[in-house]
Structures are given as C-alpha cells and as structure tokens.
Amino acid sequence: MRPLQKIAISALICTLAIFPAGTGLTQVYDFEKMSRNIITLLTIAGFSVADNLDVINMHNAKLGMPLPENQPYSHKGIDPIQFAKTITRDFTIRTGIAVRFVSEGKGEYGPRNPADQPDTWEQAQINRFKELGLSPDIGFGEFLKVGEKPKRVIYRYFYPLYINERCLKCHGDPANSPTGDGKDITDYYMENYKIGELRGGISLTFPVK
Ligand code: HEC
Numbered sequence: 001m002r003p004l005q006k007i008a009i010s011a012l013i014c015t016l017a018i019f020p021a022g023t024g025l026t027q028v029y030d031f032e033k034m035s036r037n038i039i040t041l042l043t044i045a046g047f048s049v050a051d052n053l054d055v056i057n058m059h060n061a062k063l064g065m066p067l068p069e070n071q072p073y074s075h076k077g078i079d080p081i082q083f084a085k086t087i088t089r090d091f092t093i094r095t096g097i098a099v100r101f102v103s104e105g106k107g108e109y110g111p112r113n114p115a116d117q118p119d120t121w122e123q124a125q126i127n128r129f130k131e132l133g134l135s136p137d138i139g140f141g142e143f144l145k146v147g148e149k150p151k152r153v154i155y156r157y158f159y160p161l162y163i164n165e166r167c168l169k170c171h172g173d174p175a176n177s178p179t180g181d182g183k184d185i186t187d188y189y190m191e192n193y194k195i196g197e198l199r200g201g202i203s204l205t206f207p208v209k
Contacts, residue, residue, distance in 0.1 A: 032141050035157035035204050038097070039139065042202060043161075045087060046080035050166040053079075057185065075185045079170065096207050101161075102126075103200025106191040111200070122203050125158035130198055136162045143208065155206040163193040171199065 055061045056078050059071040081101045088099035102118040103111045104126060111117050118126055125140055141157035163171060174182035174190040184190050193199060 031143075031155045031206060031208075032139075032157070034206075035139065035141055035155075035159070038099070038204060039157075039159045039202055042084050042088070042099070046084045047166060049078060049080045049083045050169075053169065053185075073185075075187075079186050080167075098205040100203040100205075101200065102203055106193060106197075109189060109191045112188050116200070118200070118203075121156060122158060122201070125203075126160075126198065126201065129158075129160040129201070134160070136160070153208040155204075155208050157204040157206075158201050159204075160201045161199045163195055163197045163199050165195065167193065167199065168195070 049056070052063065054067055054073075055063050057075055058067055058073050060068045061071065084101065092098050100116070100122070102116050102122045104118055104123065105111050121144075128140065139157055139159035141155060143153055143155050145151045146154055168176070170184035170186060170188070171191050171193045173192055177183055177190055178185055182189050
C-alpha cells in the first residue's frame with residue numbers, strides 16, 4: 001500500500017471512530033465552549049446597545065458622529081436585555097437552545113420583567129456565584145436528567161452578569177434618575193446596583209441527543 005493510501009485509510013478509520021454511524025454530531029460537541037461562545041455574542045450585542053443608547057434615543061443622532069445638541073430625547077423601547085431577547089427568541093426557534101436572562105432583583109425590587117424570575121436551578125447558580133464571589137468571566141455548566149419516562153438529558157449553563165459602568169444609567173443610583181423620580185429612561189425604578197455587583201445571569205439549556 002502506498003503511504004498516501006495508508007494515510008487516507010487511517011484518516012477514514014479515525015473519522016468513523018469519532019462519528020460512529022447513527023450517533024449524530026451532538027456527542028462530540030463541547031457544550032461548555034459552545035455556551036461560552038453564545039454568551040460572548042450576546043454580551044457583545046447587549047453592550048453595544050448600552051454603549052449606543054444616546055444615538056438610539058436622540059433625534060438626528062448618527063452612529064460614530066458627535067451627538068447633536070439641543071435635540072429631543074425619547075426612549076425608543078430598546079434596552080440591552082430586551083434587544084438580546086429579540087435575537088434569542090428566533091435563535092431558540094431555529095436551534096432548540098433555550099436562552100434566558102434572569103435575576104432575583106435587588107432589595108425591594110424583584111426582576112424587572114416577571115418572566116425573568118430564576119427557576120430553582122438558576123437560583124442555585126445565582127447563590128453559588130454570590131457565595132463564591134468569583135471574578136467575572138467564569139460560568140457553570142452541567143448535564144442533568146429531567147422528566148419522567150423517558151428521562152431526557154439536557155445541558156444547562158449559567159453565566160453570571162455583573163454590573164459595570166454602562167449598566168448604571170438604568171440599574172444604578174436612583175439619585176441619578178434622568179426624570180428625577182428614581183426611574184430610568186425605560187420607566188423602571190433604578191435598583192441602586194453598584195459596579196461589580198451580581199445583577200443576575202444568562203441561562204442556556206441545550207437538548208442533548
Ligand atoms: C436603557 C436602560 C438599561 C441599561 C443601560 C441596562 N439595562 Fe438591564 N434591563 C433594563 C430593562 C428595561 C429590563 C427589563 C427588560 C425586559 O422587559 O425584558 C432589564 C433587564 C435586565 C436583566 C433581566 C432581569 C430583569 O430584571 O428582568 C438583566 C440580567 C439585566 N437587565 C442586566 C443588565 C446589565 C448587566 C446591564 C449593563 C451591561 C444592563 N442591564 C443595562 C434596562 C437597562
């Protein structure tokens with residue numbers, strides 16, 4: 001057998017060993033890495049909305065240009081998490097990967113959107129990150145067996161979201177309320193979060209074949 005043929009046959013054997021017939025690709029996915037990549041994309045999307053709030057909401061403003069003076073300002077209904085949710089709604093329909101943005105809220109305030117109330121698993125992760133006080137950029141994922149007869153396997157991943165400078169405009173000190181009534185431009189009460197505080201997290205759920 002010529003060396004090239006040998007290489008080709010070994011490559012085929014390796015491929016068959018990695019992708020045995022009928023198992024599908026799911027088993028070779030690196031779920032943690034995939035989760036991290038999805039989270040990265042979502043945080044970039046959310047942060048870019050937060051960074052461009054004035055361009056979005058100010059009349060006659062243009063991306064990359066200095067803000068025009070004396071122009072009316074009106075909230076267009078776009079905020080970072082709401083924008084990320086518009087992306088993930090379609091993403092979930094197309095991929096089957098569920099994405100949630102959750103928070104237990106702070107002080108007298110619960111989550112802004114009642115649908116963002118953490119479930120038991122998500123709350124356990126929030127507690128875990130609160131206790132560990134881990135620095136940002138570390139998530140937690142695990143495979144779980146759920147349901148009854150037949151039980152199915154899912155992979156869940158939680159990534160904590162901490163407050164940074166760009167979040168304060170809405171989630172920060174109510175004394176800085178633009179309307180002077182403790183509310184932000186989206187008409188929610190500002191929760192008085194401080195930089196570095198755990199705001200909640202992004203929660204992913206993958207069906208596993
Ligand atoms: C323009 C104001 C604004 C900014 C800036 C902002 N948020 Fe929010 N945030 C909101 C609103 C409004 C909601 C409720 C969204 C909805 O109805 O789904 C929300 C919801 C959330 C939620 C979901 C939990 C809940 O309370 O419903 C998280 C988590 C969150 N924000 C984190 C952040 C982080 C982290 C930042 C900074 C990177 C940030 N937000 C910046 C307005 C803002």
